[in-house]
Amino acid sequence: xxxxxxxxxxxxxxxxxxxxxxxxxxxxxxxxxxxxxxxxxxxxxxxxxxxxxxxxxxxxxxxxxxxxxxxxxxxxxxxxxxxxxxxxxxxxxxxxxxxxxxxxxxxxxxxxxxxxxxxxxxxxxxxxxxxxxxxxxxxxxxxxxxxxxxxxxxxxxxxxxxxxxxxxxxxxxxxxxxxxxxxxxxxxxxxxxxxxxxxxxxxxxxxxxxxxxxxxxxxxxxxxxxxxxxxxxxxxxxxxxxxxxxxxxxxxxxxxxxxxxxxxxxxxxxxxxxxxxxxxxxxxxxxxxxxxxxxxxxxxxxxxxxxxxxxxxxxxxxxxxxxxxxxxxxxxxxxxxxxxxxxxxxxxxxxxxxxxxxxxxxxxxxxxxxxxxxxxxxxxxxxxxxxxxxxxxxxxxxxxxxxxxxxxxxxxxxxxxxxxxxxxxxxxxxxxxxxxxxxxxxxxxxxxxxxxxxxxxxxxxxxxxxxxxxxxxxxxxxxxxxxxxxxxxxxxxxxxxxxxxxxxxxxxxxxxxxxxxxxxxxxxxxxxxxxxxxxxxxxxxxxxxxxxxxxxxxxxxxxxxxxxxxxxxxxxxxxxxxxxxxxxxxxxxxxxxxxxxxxxxxxxxxxxxxxxxxxxxxxxxxxxxxxxxxxxxxxxxxxxxxxxxxxxxxxxx
Numbered sequence: 001x002x003x004x005x006x007x008x009x010x011x012x013x014x015x016x017x018x019x020x021x022x023x024x025x026x027x028x029x030x031x032x033x034x035x036x037x038x039x040x041x042x043x044x045x046x047x048x049x050x051x052x053x054x055x056x057x058x059x060x061x062x063x064x065x066x067x068x069x070x071x072x073x074x075x076x077x078x079x080x081x082x083x084x085x086x087x088x089x090x091x092x093x094x095x096x097x098x099x100x101x102x103x104x105x106x107x108x109x110x111x112x113x114x115x116x117x118x119x120x121x122x123x124x125x126x127x128x129x130x131x132x133x134x135x136x137x138x139x140x141x142x143x144x145x146x147x148x149x150x151x152x153x154x155x156x157x158x159x160x161x162x163x164x165x166x167x168x169x170x171x172x173x174x175x176x177x178x179x180x181x182x183x184x185x186x187x188x189x190x191x192x193x194x195x196x197x198x199x200x201x202x203x204x205x206x207x208x209x210x211x212x213x214x215x216x217x218x219x220x221x222x223x224x225x226x227x228x229x230x231x232x233x234x235x236x237x238x239x240x241x242x243x244x245x246x247x248x249x250x251x252x253x254x255x256x257x258x259x260x261x262x263x264x265x266x267x268x269x270x271x272x273x274x275x276x277x278x279x280x281x282x283x284x285x286x287x288x289x290x291x292x293x294x295x296x297x298x299x300x301x302x303x304x305x306x307x308x309x310x311x312x313x314x315x316x317x318x319x320x321x322x323x324x325x326x327x328x329x330x331x332x333x334x335x336x337x338x339x340x341x342x343x344x345x346x347x348x349x350x351x352x353x354x355x356x357x358x359x360x361x362x363x364x365x366x367x368x369x370x371x372x373x374x375x376x377x378x379x380x381x382x383x384x385x386x387x388x389x390x391x392x393x394x395x396x397x398x399x400x401x402x403x404x405x406x407x408x409x410x411x412x413x414x415x416x417x418x419x420x421x422x423x424x425x426x427x428x429x430x431x432x433x434x435x436x437x438x439x440x441x442x443x444x445x446x447x448x449x450x451x452x453x454x455x456x457x458x459x460x461x462x463x464x465x466x467x468x469x470x471x472x473x474x475x476x477x478x479x480x481x482x483x484x485x486x487x488x489x490x491x492x493x494x495x496x497x498x499x500x501x502x503x504x505x506x507x508x509x510x511x512x513x514x515x516x517x518x519x520x521x522x523x524x525x526x527x528x529x530x531x532x533x534x535x536x537x538x539x540x541x542x543x544x545x546x547x548x549x550x551x552x553x554x555x556x557x558x559x560x561x562x563x564x565x566x567x568x569x570x571x572x573x574x575x576x577x578x579x580x581x582x583x584x585x586x587x588x589x590x591x592x593x594x595x596x597x598x599x600x601x602x603x604x605x606x607x608x609x610x611x612x613x614x615x616x617x618x619x620x621x622x623x624x625x626x627x628x629x630x631x632x633x634x635x636x637x638x639x640x641x642x643x644x645x646x647x648x649x650x651x652x653x
Contacts, residue, residue: 002065003029003527004077004153005169006049006132007178008141009222012162015043017179024177026050029170032079032527040066040075046222047134047141051077062102069110070099073137076113078106079170080129080151081534083268088112088124118142119217119232126268126539130212132168140221143168147233148382148538149201149214149515152523156209157225158182166220167209171524172352175209182208183651187482190354190614190644191475197356197640198517205353205647214515233540236496239507242547243498251563254549259567265539266292266378272532274375277302279366280330282318284389284561284568284577285380289536291326291571293378300329304370304377306362307334308586321576333369337595340365340586344599347643348650350528356643357517358588358636363525371529381518382537385510386546388560393502396469400462400501411457418454462501466508472637478616503551589635593628600624600638603645612648615641 005025010018022039030037033052040049051065068075082088085105092111101107109131112121118133128150133142145153154175155168163180175181184207193199201211212218215233220226247254266289270276278290280303293301303323307316316332323330340361347360370377384390403411459465473479496504519535526533536542549563556562568577592600602608604624609617620641626632 002077002079003032003052003170003174004050004079004130004132005029005174006047006077007165007167007180008047008220009165010043010046010048011164013179015041018043018048021178022048022050025169025174026052028174028177031530032170034530036064038065042134042136045134045136045139049075049077049132049134063104063106065106067104067106067110069114071114074110074113074133074135076106076110076131076133078109078129078131080127080131080146081105081269081532082108082125082127082129083271083539084124084126085109088121118144119230122217123232126541128534128538130170138221139223140219141166141168143212143218143220145212145214145216147215147540148235148510148519148543150519150523150535150538152520153212154204154209155212155218155227156204156206158208166225172204172206172209173349182206184208185614187479187614191479193354193356193644194473194478194615194640195471195475196513196517197472197636197643198513198520199353200512200516211516214511235511235543236507238544239503239510239547240496240498242544243503245548246550247548251553254553255563255566258545258549258563259570261542261545262288262536262567263292263296265536265542267296268539269378269534269536270296272376275302275373276376276378277304277370277374278378279303279370279380280305280319280323280328281380282315282320282322282577283380284564285383285537286319287322287380287572287577288383288564288568289378289380290322290328291568292536294326294328295571300327302370302374303328303330304366304373305330305332306366306369307332308340308362318576318579322572325572325576331369331373333365335362335365337587337591341591341595344596344646346528348647350524351520351647352524354640354644354647355517355520355524356636356640357521358586358639360521360525361586363521364528367525367531367533368529371531374531376532376534377526378534378536379522380537381522381535382514382543383561383564385506385514386537386543387549387562387564388502388506388551388554389564390505390509390560392466392469393505393560394555394558396462396466396505397501399456399469400459400465403457403459403465404462408458408460415454415457463504463508466505472640478619478641480614480616500551502555588639589627589633592635592638593630597628600642603642603649604638609645612645614648615644 018041026037026039029052036053038051049066053065066075066077082105085108089108092115095115097111097115109121122144128146130151130153131144135142143153143155145151152170154172157164157166158180160180160182165178165180167175167178169175176183185205186207189199189203189205192203199205201213204211215231217230217232219228270293278293278301280286280290290301290303305316305319320330320332343361343364456465456468459468496507522533553563554560604620606617606621609615609620623634623637627634627638
């Protein structure tokens with residue numbers, strides 16, 4: 001894995017200044033590629049490209065980048081892996097291309113660009129990637145990103161002190177090193193972050209800087225300064241088309257085909273010239289990947305698990321049982337609260353824009369553990385989104401079936417009356433009548449459930465309901481807008497004709513939550529320790545197959561991932577894996593009242609919040625005080641605020 005960075009436009013920069021700028025930008029990505037560094041500058045075209053390399057395939061100097069095509073037309077910087085590059089090489093050789101200098105997939109891509117063109121080559125490629133290629137003939141820069149968004153790529157025009165340049169790179173910290181970078185915070189993007197805990201593509205935390213959407217190519221030149229984006233693969237189109245062309249053969253035949261396809265995807269991703277292993281939580285997804293790896297390996301696969309002392313958050317014992325059954329070379333590390341808390345100061349720099357998924361902590365720790373023994377690690381990411389694994393899909397569907405029978409105006413009336421009274425009123429009332437309440441309204445935080453229930457009553461459709469259920473802050477309650485702010489950036493309407501409510505949620509997650517949260521977390525955690533992470537479920541052939549599997553084979557008797565379980569049961573007994581879904585979290589709620597209290601209290605200081613001017617200090621302090629009292633659990637809302645405040649602190653330093 002690697003880091004790529006560059007810029008187009010030297011306006012008011014000398015050649016020496018341009019060289020210094022690209023060197024400093026590349027240095028900011030050294031963690032992504034500690035093995036090699038290279039840059040290429042064309043003063044007449046005003047283009048700079050640079051690359052840091054983590055050597056995985058072809059460890060020789062023949063893999064050095066930036067790399068020039070044999071025909072001399074293209075120069076490429078590439079981050080990622082093309083798993084079918086040997087097959088592409090074979091096809092190119094049959095067409096007469098014989099000038100191979102090494103064995104890297106970067107060289108294969110360049111030969112493809114010369115023979116087939118950029119778009120066709122990428123459509124033929126299977127892999128995860130982000131790249132930038134300079135077309136000398138057209139004097140044009142082309143950026144590209146893989147289909148599912150596994151690898152990051154930021155871009156945008158920036159102007160400061162009379163300098164104007166089009167910047168691009170794997171991480172924002174690299175763009176910030178350029179003298180034209182302005183670092184103006186986008187409050188609308190901040191609103192998206194406070195709502196979800198991450199910032200959806202194409203936006204970033206900075207004005208004028210964007211994320212290239214998955215499955216896209218971008219072209220730009222000094223003559224045509226407005227970026228032109230071309231979609232070469234669309235997840236939404238795959239979902240809609242797949243739903244119209246479900247497989248018609250038997251369940252067993254579909255299970256057999258899924259197993260073969262997953263084995264092939266895993267086999268492709270086990271190719272590396274360096275030590276390789278896998279993350280293993282003991283859940284359905286990671287256990288499936290490890291089982292398929294071990295079935296195709298002559299040696300015990302190296303597997304890695306993090307354990308926690310808190311029972312409600314610990315899956316290490318389950319992972320150990322799976323590892324023992326499969327015969328893997330298993331390493332587990334039980335970490336203390338102090339171990340996890342020591343990661344927190346690294347998070348603002350690691351993620352380089354606000355990011356607040358608390359499982360970022362164990363993901364970094366397990367990456368750190370794996371890096372001690374391997375340079376590549378496979379994961380089970382993507383299984384939930386493809387095979388309906390999240391409990392919230394069924395939960396949302398069930399709620400909508402109930403509330404949709406009531407007219408919207410009636411539901412709004414009920415909600416407004418519930419919200420008229422403060423939470424303490426409902427806590428006392430519900431406490432006094434607890435014996436006659438439905439089971440779901442007994443126990444702690446009864447008023448929280450009622451208040452959240454009131455808000456979801458106002459949902460206009462199932463998509464709106466799903467958004468409300470997964471929302472942390474109502475942005476207008478916490479983000480202080482400025483005169484330039486728009487009303488909202490997240491009004492993207494997905495046209496999902498023919499999909500049922502659960503399928504719509506799966507598409508929403510696969511196009512937002514997966515690339516902008518899950519895969520960001522995986523990329524930054526692994527790259528932060530110079531480890532390459534791979535996710536076989538995200539092979540686009542697996543994705544396309546999954547959307548042709550009838551929904552009845554994904555969801556059965558209220559349980560998700562039915563078909564994936566059938567594949568796994570061929571390798572691992574049911575009793576080792578069939579248990580309630582736990583997730584990969586940490587006890588943030590209790591830590592904020594305990595070992596993290598001092599740190600959080602400083603970041604949530606009212607005067608400090610007011611002075612920064614981004615968040616409503618009164619609203620934040622109210623949540624903080626309620627959380628400390630133990631009356632309410634606002635861990636996720638507070639974690640969003642804390643991650644922004646910690647990130648903001650790092651920007652000032």
